[in-house]
Amino acid sequence: MTSEMNNGGSALEPDSPEDNQFLSDEWTSEAGAVIEVSIDPSSWHSPLIADLKKRGPVMLDHIASRLSLDPQMVSLLLCNDVDMRSMNLQHRGFDKSTNVLSFPAGDDLYLDDDRPEMDGVSGDIAIAGETVMREAAEAGIAAGDHLLHLFTHGVLHLLGYDHIDDQMADEMEALEIALLGQMKIANPYLDDELALGTREAG
Numbered sequence: 001m002t003s004e005m006n007n008g009g010s011a012l013e014p015d016s017p018e019d020n021q022f023l024s025d026e027w028t029s030e031a032g033a034v035i036e037v038s039i040d041p042s043s044w045h046s047p048l049i050a051d052l053k054k055r056g057p058v059m060l061d062h063i064a065s066r067l068s069l070d071p072q073m074v075s076l077l078l079c080n081d082v083d084m085r086s087m088n089l090q091h092r093g094f095d096k097s098t099n100v101l102s103f104p105a106g107d108d109l110y111l112d113d114d115r116p117e118m119d120g121v122s123g124d125i126a127i128a129g130e131t132v133m134r135e136a137a138e139a140g141i142a143a144g145d146h147l148l149h150l151f152t153h154g155v156l157h158l159l160g161y162d163h164i165d166d167q168m169a170d171e172m173e174a175l176e177i178a179l180l181g182q183m184k185i186a187n188p189y190l191d192d193e194l195a196l197g198t199r200e201a202g
Helices: 046-066 079-090 130-141 143-158 164-184 192-197
Strands: 025-029 032-040 073-079 102-106 121-128
Touching: 025 046, 032 046, 046 073, 046 143, 046 164, 073 079, 073 192, 079 102, 079 121, 079 130, 102 143, 121 130, 121 143, 130 143, 143 164
Parallel strands: 032 073, 073 121
Antiparallel strands: 025 032, 102 121
């Protein structure tokens, strides 16, 4: 997994896709967390979206509770590998798709001038559909569980967690394992490929 801040530029913005292929929705939790979602339906299966719609807001509440935060608001782009590759090249210099990218709030590129900054706004996350499906199949895990893990990983990046070095990575992974355990999802880092994936540059 790779989640990084953007470095500026004009690639597709996670919270405002430039063409009409995206569908928009808003998911809310019992505690008041909000996920503003843009979906490329050609790259995402409806049951997978429905599963994240049910469990994503719950996970946001778990994260806020564990970290003693107010209910969070995030923008989520469920895109395809082509769009993800474009964003990854534009913002990180890697000419390939990746599974998840995070763009923390406060970055002027991702906050419209007329959009007020509010407490609890974490930022923007993009997740690539084909990559989610491929990685889940390769690891032999449920695609919905992998997607929720990527979403959780992305949110933690927005909140300042990172895996730049082993100590930081261990702390972030331990938090993810605990959070996913609350959702009855097994430790994803028992798979060596997934564990190493969070610590690589691209």
